[in-house]
Amino acid sequence: MxxxxxxxxxxxxxxxWQPERYFDRLLGEERRKALFAEVDLHEMNERVDQGQDFHDEVYTLAEQYPQWRDEIRHWHDHWIELASxxxxxxxxxxxxxxxxxxxxxxxxxxxxxxxxxxxxxxxxxxxxxxxxxxxxxxxxxxxxxxxxxxxxxxxxxxxxxxxxxxxxxxxxxxxxxxxxxxxxxxxxxxxxxxxxxxxxxxxxxx
The missing domain is CATH 3.40.50.1000 (HAD superfamily/HAD-like)
Incomplete structure (x- = not known):
């Protein structure tokens, strides 16, 4: 046809599109694995893909995990480095x-x-x-x-x-x-x- x-x-x-690669560079592989095990960043990204506000989703999640607040905000503030x-x-x-x-x-x-x-x-x-x-x-x-x-x-x-x-x-x-x-x-x-x-x-x- x-x-x-x-x-x-x-x-x-x-x-x-390799977010883990970016966070490996930022945190080292061991700390990155700890972050991704504790915080479901991909689930948050799915909500963004469904139309939820990008900034609000990332920053709200960051406030729920104050021990990872700065690291989670990278998903928004340095997003283009995740997608490159x-x-x-x-x-x-x-x-x-x-x-x-x-x-x-x-x-x-x-x-x-x-x-x-x-x-x-x-x-x-x-x-x-x-x-x-x-x-x-x-x-x-x-x-x-x-x-x-x-x-x-x-x-x-x-x-x-x-x-x-x-x-x-x-x-x-x-x-x-x-x-x-x-x-x-x-x-x-x-x-x-x-x-x-x-x-x-x-x-x-x-």
């Missing part, structure tokens, strides 16, 4: 698709506030034809609703969407709706998939 639009996840596909660097080859593939007139969408679990920060740091995030960002939608992957809304709002049939994401649960949810999918394990494999689908010829691939 012909692909009509390519859908990119953002975290760990276009931008590295960009993955250049995947960005090049995004731009190559656009150069060939292939519609490209973003489908990403991202907060409203965090996405504003990311847009400033990574101008390529403005290159998408459509962006489906969980914070603005009030629903996160792998909930079926977020995939259904992309289908409805874009008007592209499920079988004509090609989606890449680094998480197996997100990929499985898309595949269950009939999307064509690629589990992202690196830009080289994604490049081969795009070539195999006839979306990029060898000579245009990044």
């Amino acid at each position: 012909t692909i009509e639009a390519v859908v990119f996840d953002i975290g760990n596909v276009l931008i590295e 660097p960009e993955i250049p080859k995947t960005v090049a593939l995004l731009r190559a698709l656009r150069g060939r007139g292939v519609p490209v969408f973003a489908l990403s679990n991202f907060g409203i506030g965090t996405f504003e920060v990311a847009e400033e740091a990574y101008p390529f995030l403005k290159d998408f034809d459509r962006r489906f960002i969980s914070g603005h939608m009030g629903v996160t992957k792998p909930d079926a609703e977020i995939y259904a809304r992309l289908e409805t709002e874009s008007g592209v049939a499920p079988g004509r969407l090609l989606f890449t994401d680094d998480r197996e649960d997100n990929i499985a949810a898309a595949a269950a709706r009939g999307w064509q999918v690629h589990l992202f394990e690196g830009p080289e494999g994604w490049e081969r998939s795009l070539i195999a689908h006839g979306l990029l010829p060898e000579r245009d691939a990044a």
Whole structure:
């Protein structure tokens, strides 16, 4: 079936998202493990991705754990360092698709506030034809609703969407709706998939 639009996840596909790595640098691995064992920072981030206020969520959590207050605030105050660097080859593939007139969408679990920060740091995030960002939608992957809304709002049939994401649960949810999918394990494999689908010829691939 012909692909009509390519859908990119953002975290760990276009931008590295490794909070533990940042806190290892800040605290050392042992103290980082203690922090993450005591404070569910990823659960807090999920609320941000669902549309809750970025600053309020981080700072409220910090006040609940005064022994970790300063460290938790880093999640807000130094967020771009948690979400870096960009993955250049995947960005090049995004731009190559656009150069060939292939519609490209973003489908990403991202907060409203965090996405504003990311847009400033990574101008390529403005290159998408459509962006489906969980914070603005009030629903996160792998909930079926977020995939259904992309289908409805874009008007592209499920079988004509090609989606890449680094998480197996997100990929499985898309595949269950009939999307064509690629589990992202690196830009080289994604490049081969795009070539195999006839979306990029060898000579245009990044």
